[in-house]
Amino acid sequence: MSSPEDSSQDPHDTTLTVDESVTLTIGADSLLILDNRPAKADRRCCGLLQSKPETNHAISLYNILGAEVTASNLVIAYAQPAAKDDVSVTTVQYSISEKEKKAAETWVQQLLDGAYGKALRGKRLKVLVNPFGGKGTAASLYQRYAAPVFAAAKCQVDVQTTEYGGHAINIAENLDIDAYDALVCCSGDGLPYEVFNGLGKRPDARKALAQTAVALLPCGSGNGLTWNAFGTGSVSIAALAIVKGLRTPLDLVSISQKDSRTLSFLSQSFGIVAECDLATENLRWMGAQRFTYGFLVRLMRQTIWPCDIAIKVEIGDKEGIKEHYAAWSTRPEEPDADSKRLEVAAESPGLPELKYGTVTDELPQGWEVVPGETMGNFYAGNMAIMSKDTNMFPATLPDDGLMDVITIDGTVSRGTAITMMNEIPSGRFFDMPDLNIRKASAFRLVPHQKEGYISIDGERIPFETFQAEVHQGLGTILTKSGRFYEAAGPR
Numbered sequence: 001m002s003s004p005e006d007s008s009q010d011p012h013d014t015t016l017t018v019d020e021s022v023t024l025t026i027g028a029d030s031l032l033i034l035d036n037r038p039a040k041a042d043r044r045c046c047g048l049l050q051s052k053p054e055t056n057h058a059i060s061l062y063n064i065l066g067a068e069v070t071a072s073n074l075v076i077a078y079a080q081p082a083a084k085d086d087v088s089v090t091t092v093q094y095s096i097s098e099k100e101k102k103a104a105e106t107w108v109q110q111l112l113d114g115a116y117g118k119a120l121r122g123k124r125l126k127v128l129v130n131p132f133g134g135k136g137t138a139a140s141l142y143q144r145y146a147a148p149v150f151a152a153a154k155c156q157v158d159v160q161t162t163e164y165g166g167h168a169i170n171i172a173e174n175l176d177i178d179a180y181d182a183l184v185c186c187s188g189d190g191l192p193y194e195v196f197n198g199l200g201k202r203p204d205a206r207k208a209l210a211q212t213a214v215a216l217l218p219c220g221s222g223n224g225l226t227w228n229a230f231g232t233g234s235v236s237i238a239a240l241a242i243v244k245g246l247r248t249p250l251d252l253v254s255i256s257q258k259d260s261r262t263l264s265f266l267s268q269s270f271g272i273v274a275e276c277d278l279a280t281e282n283l284r285w286m287g288a289q290r291f292t293y294g295f296l297v298r299l300m301r302q303t304i305w306p307c308d309i310a311i312k313v314e315i316g317d318k319e320g321i322k323e324h325y326a327a328w329s330t331r332p333e334e335p336d337a338d339s340k341r342l343e344v345a346a347e348s349p350g351l352p353e354l355k356y357g358t359v360t361d362e363l364p365q366g367w368e369v370v371p372g373e374t375m376g377n378f379y380a381g382n383m384a385i386m387s388k389d390t391n392m393f394p395a396t397l398p399d400d401g402l403m404d405v406i407t408i409d410g411t412v413s414r415g416t417a418i419t420m421m422n423e424i425p426s427g428r429f430f431d432m433p434d435l436n437i438r439k440a441s442a443f444r445l446v447p448h449q450k451e452g453y454i455s456i457d458g459e460r461i462p463f464e465t466f467q468a469e470v471h472q473g474l475g476t477i478l479t480k481s482g483r484f485y486e487a488a489g490p491r
């Protein structure tokens with residue numbers, strides 16, 4: 001423990017005493033502040049003696065955004081839990097003498113090491129704001145809830161408003177990838193979809209996708225990327241998670257149709273889910289409720305969406321999928337995995353070849369043909385949570401090179417369909433007998449009808465044959481823990 005008289009700090013000493021009798025101790029998970037200063041007798045307001053403010057408290061290290069020694073103060077900025085789903089930036093400040101400065105500087109480094117762990121400090125962020133995302137409030141949400149968090153964490157921020165549909169594709173395609181650590185979208189999942197595709201269009205696509213992490217400040221209706229990466233729908237909590245975020249590889253899926261090839265990061269759907277997503281655009285004002293409303297309306301009609309489906313199945317049974325999830329989630333962390341991935345991407349920077357060709361090629365050998373005459377719901381997921389409380393694919397993993405493919409027959413009773421929908425938040429949905437689920441590396445879907453909806457990450461693509469193929473760990477996102485949100489896994 002150091003005294004105020006000490007002029008230097010033992011780099012392993014976790015306690016610093018400042019301002020005569022304030023002790024600051026860095027614990028395993030939190031910073032403890034014990035303020036033993038007497039209340040100032042002259043702190044009077046309107047003739048009343050003010051009580052000493054409550055300053056003895058613990059601040060979670062995760063919430064510490066920044067700390068610095070200025071000319072005569074030690075200043076610590078942190079995210080303080082505010083309303084139920086928010087944090088706000090707060091600072092504490094203690095005066096320090098010239099003699100105490102050196103010790104304080106050493107202690108600050110120790111505090112920041114504990115507060116940031118393996119996360120990069122002072123990230124350089126390119127922020128894209130979609131003025132029309134969700135309910136059209138992305139710009140004000142950013143200013144009010146995210147900007148102060150980034151500023152307190154000393155992130156370098158470059159904000160750009162998207163000016164037209166597809167603008168984020170152009171921005172990502174032409175981005176100076178060495179100038180930024182992450183591309184942060186202030187929108188729904190539509191902008192990250194464009195960003196992944198913009199990075200994917202570059203001649204150095206693989207390098208750009210490995211180098212540039214993508215993150216989402218949740219300003220849309222679904223916000224799947226934020227839920228999976230950070231487990232929140234709050235802009236301020238997501239901003240804190242971006243500041244503390246760890247680079248995490250993410251499988252991306254190539255979608256080919258005729259001669260086009262695009263990338264998907266979240267999901268591909270055909271049938272009831274695609275319609276709920278795409279045919280309810282006029283109900284944006286309802287927020288996420290529009291998906292549930294769309295589902296119930298379509299369910300009452302009990303529609304089927306006939307198609308041919310062939311799947312390159314890797315794990316075909318639920319127990320096998322759970323075992324795979326458990327084994328993958330508990331595997332030891334490979335040291336230097338991120339730098340090795342960056343090296344590989346720099347050596348062969350182009351987009352990976354398609355292993356299974358495109359829809360114009362013969363169906364590859366060994367794919368399982370799934371009956372689709374009475375298809376009700378075809379839904380493939382690359383992430384677990386599609387929107388708040390919609391843990392649709394609990395066994396997905398960020399970079400196992402597999403996507404989870406769900407099929408539900410359109411002839412199941414309405415009662416069963418409603419029970420299935422109600423059991424999604426609890427996770428019991430996964431084990432219901434009418435839910436077929438496979439882990440796959442590729443699939444092809446041929447619609448029989450002339451018109452309908454196919455949704456890729458919530459974006460509409462032409463209603464015609466498409467093929468999907470996973471590329472293991474091709475993209476990069478920021479997550480809180482290097483994995484998807486902990487609560488999402490299968491029960």
Ligand SMILES: Nc1ncnc2c1ncn2[C@@H]1O[C@H](COP(=O)(O)OP(=O)(O)OP(=O)(O)O)[C@@H](O)[C@H]1O
Nearest residue numbers: 133134162163164165166187188190191220221222
């Ligand atoms: N200035 C703009 N004018 C018109 N369209 C825009 C503009 N900027 C972005 N877009 C379009 O907005 C769409 C993306 O919106 P966003 O990212 O908010 O996702 P979303 O999928 O609409 O969100 P959600 O469905 O979750 O509410 C993209 O299609 C994009 O091209």
